[in-house]
Every structure is written in structure tokens, then in C-alpha cells.
Amino acid sequence: MAIPVLDDAPPLIAPIPFSRVRLSDDAASDVVDVLRSGWLTTGERVLCFEADFAEFVGARRAIAVSSCTAALELSLKALRLPAGSRVLTTTDTFCGTVAAILHAGLTPVLADVDPVTAMPSAESVARVTDEVGGVAAMVVVHLAGLPAPVSELAAAAGLGLDRVIEDAAHALGTWVDDRPVGAISRATCFSFYATKNLPIGEGGMITTDDEDLAHTLVQTRLHGLSADAWRRYRPGASWRYDVNEVGIKANMTDVQAAIGLAGLHEFPRMQQRRAEVAARYDAGLADIPGLCLPLRPARGRHAWHLYAVRVRPGFGRDRDALAEELTRRGIGNSVHFIPVHQLTAFRSVCLGPANGWPNAERVHAETLSLPMDSVISDDEVTRVCTAVRELGVPS
Numbered sequence: 515m516a517i518p519v520l521d522d523a524p525p526l527i528a529p530i531p532f533s534r535v536r537l538s539d540d541a542a543s544d545v546v547d548v549l550r551s552g553w554l555t556t557g558e559r560v561l562c563f564e565a566d567f568a569e570f571v572g573a574r575r576a577i578a579v580s581s582c583t584a585a586l587e588l589s590l591k592a593l594r595l596p597a598g599s600r601v602l603t604t605t606d607t608f609c610g611t612v613a614a615i616l617h618a619g620l621t622p623v624l625a626d627v628d629p630v631t632a633m634p635s636a637e638s639v640a641r642v643t644d645e646v647g648g649v650a651a652m653v654v655v656h657l658a659g660l661p662a663p664v665s666e667l668a669a670a671a672g673l674g675l676d677r678v679i680e681d682a683a684h685a686l687g688t689w690v691d692d693r694p695v696g697a698i699s700r701a702t703c704f705s706f707y708a709t710k711n712l713p714i715g716e717g718g719m720i721t722t723d724d725e726d727l728a729h730t731l732v733q734t735r736l737h738g739l740s741a742d743a744w745r746r747y748r749p750g751a752s753w754r755y756d757v758n759e760v761g762i763k764a765n766m767t768d769v770q771a772a773i774g775l776a777g778l779h780e781f782p783r784m785q786q787r788r789a790e791v792a793a794r795y796d797a798g799l800a801d802i803p804g805l806c807l808p809l810r811p812a813r814g815r816h817a818w819h820l821y822a823v824r825v826r827p828g829f830g831r832d833r834d835a836l837a838e839e840l841t842r843r844g845i846g847n848s849v850h851f852i853p854v855h856q857l858t859a860f861r862s863v864c865l866g867p868a869n870g871w872p873n874a875e876r877v878h879a880e881t882l883s884l885p886m887d888s889v890i891s892d893d894e895v896t897r898v899c900t901a902v903r904e905l906g907v908p909s
């Protein structure tokens with residue numbers, strides 16, 4: 515019998531990853547069905563996923579794409595704004611939000627955030643809009659899954675909702691007041707990236723009530739080929755097509771759609787688990803000096819994509835030190851987000867407030883996202899809470 519060497523011995527305590535995915539048996543067998551069907555790219559599964567997804571978020575149409583970043587770029591281009599038009603968004607977002615504005619040939623305007631919500635307030639939106647001389651459109655981000663007041667922010671920017679796009683990468687399951695995110699603004703863009711609430715690995719969706727916009731998007735996501743040109747390789751189909759507008763290559767495959775369809779059926783259960791995990795964190799982390807817990811919305815519904823705490827001076831250790839110690843103990847963590855204005859490539863191409871982004875910089879320095887997904891166990895949540903408590907000042 516071989517003597518176990520130390521390196522092969524299992525760690526005494528298993529690490530807790532920042533985010534995990536557990537695909538259902540249904541997803542696995544549906545993927546195998548697609549792989550054996552003889553058709554791998556955009557097809558019937560994508561159509562089914564689009565129909566189920568639109569119904570789930572209460573939108574008339576859903577258009578499946580390759581990523582949320584592509585969804586944002588396509589939606590912004592479909593607004594048909596003059597080249598270089600100013601588009602307002604938050605600096606506290608993933609760089610993809612702002613890259614999409616640039617890829618659409620538009621000029622990003624980055625608003626500072628409210629120190630409590632970490633999202634722009636009506637006041638910060640109104641101020642920067644005024645300072646840059648008005649904006650043509652806005653991308654609203656529901657950070658972490660917390661609902662942003664879309665209509666209020668649009669009004670503050672002097673825009674109608676037809677000039678608003680939502681970045682809902684964190685917001686499948688978010689409700690603004692009494693409505694699910696999905697048909698509030700002109701177009702809503704979702705992500706199915708591996709760490710998001712409905713993980714496929716890669717993928718995105720645009721939902722809208724605007725039939726004309728949907729018609730444009732169905733074409734521009736696939737080179738601009740006239741509608742349904744994906745059928746041209748099907749038996750009996752014609753090879754003919756036209757290109758009405760030059761598009762990009764951002765269609766979704768049937769393999770992705772099979773995973774998405776199975777995930778959508780499980781989604782309410784997965785969301786319920788996220789809400790339970792958030793409640794356990796709230797209870798387990800309560801009363802730790804210098805630790806601020808995530809805001810709960812007064813109205814609407816939080817999707818709990820992230821569980822991000824704020825490490826204030828009273829904690830006794832700064833955010834970086836806490837992150838380092840948690841990592842050392844095998845507890846995954848992350849920071850959402852590095853403000854976009856601090857990223858080298860974006861610095862010179864974005865407009866912003868005259869006095870900079872003092873709130874976003876402070877929020878960024880204090881923010882830490884703890885492990886959050888629908889797989890984490892109660893024991894693991896308790897371990898995270900205990901570790902955070904031990905790492906703070908003794909109370």
C-alpha cells in the first residue's frame with residue numbers, strides 16, 4: 515500500500531470558492547441531445563430559450579446573444595444616435611459596460627455614485643448631465659442586484675425611457691418597485707457569464723417591448739443577415755439572403771440555449787437560496803464593529819447577485835488586509851468594481867464630473883464581495899462569518 519505523501523492529502527478544511535456552478539442533470543442531458551442533434555449553432559433551442567426568457571421577465575421580445583457586452587453594444591447602436599453622442603453611466607461598473615458605449619461609437623460620461631447605494635443618485639446624474647452639456651442616452655446598472663430607480667434617473671438626465679438601456683448583468687430576478695427588470699426601459703441586457711445568477715458559461719440576452727428594435731437586433735447580432743438567415747442550411751431552405759445593415763457576430767448557440775433553458779426552470783429555486791444565504795450573512799455578520807452590510811431595498815426586490823460588505827475604519831483592518839486574510843484561509847472573495855475611470859485605457863476617453871469621483875473612490879476602497887451563489891452550504895456561510903468576525907477588532 516502506498517504511503518500517502520503530504521501533497522496528496524486533502525486539506526483539513528475545504529476552500530470556499532467565491533462562486534460555484536452546479537448544473538442540473540437536466541441541463542447535462544439536454545446538452546447531449548443538442549450535441550447529437552446534428553445542429554450546434556443558433557436554432558430551435560435558442561428560439562425556445564428566447565420565448566421562455568421573455569415570458570419570465572415580462573417582456574414582449576427576447577433576443578439571445580453571445581454576451582451582455584455584445585447585448586449593450588447592439589442595443590446602443592440600435593438607438594441610432596449621432597456618432598460621438600454622450601451616454602451616461604456609472605463609474606462603479608464592469609469595464610464591459612463602458613467598452614460597449616465606445617464600441618457603439620458613442621462617448622461615455624461616468625457619473626459619481628451615492629456613498630450608500632454605490633450607484634448614481636438622481637442628484638449625481640443631474641449634476642454631471644448639466645456639467646457635460648446634456649446626454650443623449652443612459653445605461654443604468656443595477657449593481658449587485660439592488661434595484662436602481664430607472665425612471666427617476668432618466669428624468670434626472672432629462673431623458674425619456676426610450677433613451678435608457680439597462681445593464682442587467684446582475685439583475686435577473688431584480689424588481690424595481692412592482693415590476694421585474696426586463697421591460698422597464700427601451701432594452702434590457704442580461705449576462706449568462708459563468709459567475710452570474712443564471713450561468714451558462716458565456717451568453718447574453720436583450721429584452722424589449724419594441725418590435726422594431728427587436729427586428730433590428732435579430733439581424734445585427736448575426737452580421738446583419740436578413741431575418742432567419744440562420745435557417746439557410748436547414749433542409750429545403752433557400753441560400754438567399756441580404757444584408758440590410760452591417761452587424762456583428764454575436765449569436766448564441768443551441769448548446770448554450772439548452773443550458774439556459776434548464777437553468778431558467780431552476781432559477782426561482784436558485785434565487786430563493788441566494789436570498790436565504792443573504793439572510794444568513796446578515797444574521798452572522800450583524801454587530802461587527804466597522805462592518806456595513808449590504809443595503810436592502812425599501813421597495814422592489816434584490817437579486818442577490820453579490821453580497822458585498824463595506825469595511826469601515828472601525829473594523830480594525832482595511833479592505834485589502836481583510837481580503838488577503840480571507841484568501842489565506844481559503845475563503846474566496848472579490849472586489850466589484852474597480853471604478854472604470856481608474857482603468858488606464860478608459861481614463862482619456864470618458865467624460866466625468868468636474869470634481870471627479872470622490873464617492874466612488876471611497877466606496878471602492880472599502881468594498882469586498884463575499885462568497886455568494888446558490889450552491890454554498892449553511893456551514894460554509896457560517897465559516898465565512900466566523901472568519902470575518904475573528905479578523906475584525908475584538909469586541
Ligand SMILES: *Cc1c(COP(=O)(O)O)cnc(C)c1O
Nearest residue numbers: 581582583608610611683705707
Ligand atoms: C459581467 C458584467 C457584464 C458583462 O457581461 P458579459 O456577459 O461577460 O459580457 C456587464 N456589466 C456588468 C455590470 C457585469 O457584471
